[in-house]
Amino acid sequence: MLQGDLVLEERLVFRRLWKAKAPSGSLALAWRVLIGKVQTKIDLARRNALPVNTSLSCGLCAVEEESCKHLFFTCGVSWKVWMEICFWLGVHTAFSCEAESHFYLHENLISCKMKDGKIMNLIWIAVVNSIWQTRNGSVFSGVGVEVVRIVELVKYKVWLWLRTHDRNFISSFYEWENNPKECIAMLH
Numbered sequence: 001m002l003q004g005d006l007v008l009e010e011r012l013v014f015r016r017l018w019k020a021k022a023p024s025g026s027l028a029l030a031w032r033v034l035i036g037k038v039q040t041k042i043d044l045a046r047r048n049a050l051p052v053n054t055s056l057s058c059g060l061c062a063v064e065e066e067s068c069k070h071l072f073f074t075c076g077v078s079w080k081v082w083m084e085i086c087f088w089l090g091v092h093t094a095f096s097c098e099a100e101s102h103f104y105l106h107e108n109l110i111s112c113k114m115k116d117g118k119i120m121n122l123i124w125i126a127v128v129n130s131i132w133q134t135r136n137g138s139v140f141s142g143v144g145v146e147v148v149r150i151v152e153l154v155k156y157k158v159w160l161w162l163r164t165h166d167r168n169f170i171s172s173f174y175e176w177e178n179n180p181k182e183c184i185a186m187l188h
């Protein structure tokens with residue numbers, strides 16, 4: 001019975017994920033985050049896929065070791081990004097460190113309405129993708145990490161996805177950036 005419940009739960013989170021109108025590459029990364037299979041330094045080191053003596057420090061904070069859970073949820077930089085996004089949306093919460101419960105909690109931050117949940121899922125997908133994109137820029141090209149830039153990237157990605165896939169979404173980026181809740185409410 002326990003196993004059955006787990007499978008059901010798993011299906012539900014993935015069903016929600018695959019319904020999101022985001023590019024397939026972004027969905028695939030979000031899926032890997034949910035199952036904890038992102039090629040972070042810890043993950044590569046476990047598979048002996050990193051050169052000997054390579055630092056395992058996080059590509060964002062450079063303080064702690066870079067595991068999937070750390071990079072996306074408990075890293076000081078990522079945590080600030082999640083909090084800034086909450087501030088932008090005018091909501092308050094304490095997040096879970098586990099990907100799946102984090103996803104569900106985030107989904108219901110604005111309300112329990114399905115339409116709001118779908119947009120919150122898009123934002124979740126945009127956050128993990130923007131974190132990964134910034135981490136890669138830092139690790140492979142030495143690009144500096146700035147919370148404000150990651151947050152801007154999240155806002156832009158979601159705005160672009162909504163403009164592309166939802167013909168009822170007509171808000172300008174200026175309106176979206178300054179009053180996201182009103183833009184979301186206009187979709188009801």
Ligand SMILES: [Zn+2]
Pocket residue numbers: 058059060061062063064070071075076077
């Ligand atoms: Zn970190």
